[in-house]
Amino acid sequence: MTKRTVLCWCLVAAFLLAGGPAAVVRAQGGATRAAVPRDSGGPDLAPAIEVEAPAPDPAGNVAASSAVSDGGGSSGLMAVMGVTLIIWLGLFLYVFGLDRKVRRLEGP
Amino acid sequence: MTRRDILLGALFLWMAAVIWAAFLWAPAAAGFLGQSSRIVFFHVPTAWVATLSFLVSFIASVQYLRTRDPRWDVRAHASASLGIVFTILATVTGSIFARIMWGSYWNWDPRETSITFLLLIYAAYFALRGAVPDPERKAALAAVYAILAFVTVPFLVFVVPRIYWSLHPDTIINTKGRITMDSRMFRVFMASLAGFTGLAAWLYDLECRIEALRRKAEEEIL
Numbered sequence: 001m002t003k004r005t006v007l008c009w010c011l012v013a014a015f016l017l018a019g020g021p022a023a024v025v026r027a028q029g030g031a032t033r034a035a036v037p038r039d040s041g042g043p044d045l046a047p048a049i050e051v052e053a054p055a056p057d058p059a060g061n062v063a064a065s066s067a068v069s070d071g072g073g074s075s076g077l078m079a080v081m082g083v084t085l086i087i088w089l090g091l092f093l094y095v096f097g098l099d100r101k102v103r104r105l106e107g108p
Numbered sequence: 109m110t111r112r113d114i115l116l117g118a119l120f121l122w123m124a125a126v127i128w129a130a131f132l133w134a135p136a137a138a139g140f141l142g143q144s145s146r147i148v149f150f151h152v153p154t155a156w157v158a159t160l161s162f163l164v165s166f167i168a169s170v171q172y173l174r175t176r177d178p179r180w181d182v183r184a185h186a187s188a189s190l191g192i193v194f195t196i197l198a199t200v201t202g203s204i205f206a207r208i209m210w211g212s213y214w215n216w217d218p219r220e221t222s223i224t225f226l227l228l229i230y231a232a233y234f235a236l237r238g239a240v241p242d243p244e245r246k247a248a249l250a251a252v253y254a255i256l257a258f259v260t261v262p263f264l265v266f267v268v269p270r271i272y273w274s275l276h277p278d279t280i281i282n283t284k285g286r287i288t289m290d291s292r293m294f295r296v297f298m299a300s301l302a303g304f305t306g307l308a309a310w311l312y313d314l315e316c317r318i319e320a321l322r323r324k325a326e327e328e329i330l
Contacts, residue, residue, distance in 0.1 A: 078132070084127050084131070088127060089124075096116060102314065102317050
């Protein structure tokens with residue numbers, strides 16, 4: 001594995017890990033150990049992914065809809081999304097540049 | 109501008125749209141702390157890409173043993189590398205979720221334990237490749253090992269976590285064979301799955317081409 005490939009993987013990792021802080025947003029206060037059981041046993045709580053927000057705004061107001069779903073943490077989500085997008089842009093440009101160089105080396 | 113450039117531009121826009129939708133368009137799911145459910149848009153696609161890469165590695169290894177064409181060895185190696193990297197990423201994103209939902213990064217949950225076994229099995233593949241100097245022997249041994257390693261994948265990824273009681277949330281298609289995900293979440297999830305598959309295909313192609321160039325350069329030197 002070359003140095004460039006390692007750097008490329010680091011960028012992929014950074015891109016994915018940037019999604020992590022979103023999970024931390026608004027999850028700090030009163031975070032108790034939540035059991036999410038399966039059908040095979042344990043207490044029957046809430047394993048399935050179901051929407052908690054009300055029906056979407058008919059006008060398609062994204063900010064309002066996400067504010068409902070995260071209980072007011074939309075500015076935090078915006079920040080995390082911004083960071084993720086910047087990392088994705090960096091990763092894409094880097095790999096695209098690498099792709100171009102490989103094409104040049106391969107010749108016509 | 110070539111057709112390839114257009115496809116890559118489309119991939120860029122697609123993933124940017126997925127990121128936007130994952131954070132701002134899809135609602136948070138019930139039964140999860142804070143925004144932790146949004147990690148599903150990154151965690152599951154990485155696990156999917158890892159499984160797919162191991163499958164490609166298995167097929168390429170079978171093809172290498174059938175044809176003895178070194179290009180299949182390159183493909184098997186590239187896809188196994190991709191698989192292990194995405195497995196690590198799935199583990200890390202899963203650990204972040206575990207910290208929020210279960211209070212600690214690592215709980216030895218059946219899902220965490222099985223993915224550790226999978227990582228160790230595929231780490232041995234690279235150790236094996238590094239230990240054999242002769243290229244042909246290395247390729248043959250690695251191909252046999254990759255086939256044996258892939259036999260464990262369905263058990264470790266799909267069977268073991270479903271047999272034992274686990275804290276891990278239900279899979280997208282649950283044990284009753286139903287998808288209970290909200291429709292907007294499901295659309296973003298599927299788009300993310302497609303985007304990550306496209307990204308993995310691009311990285312796989314690039315890895316194979318770089319390896320082919322490296323081998324060509326080595327042959328020219330010798």
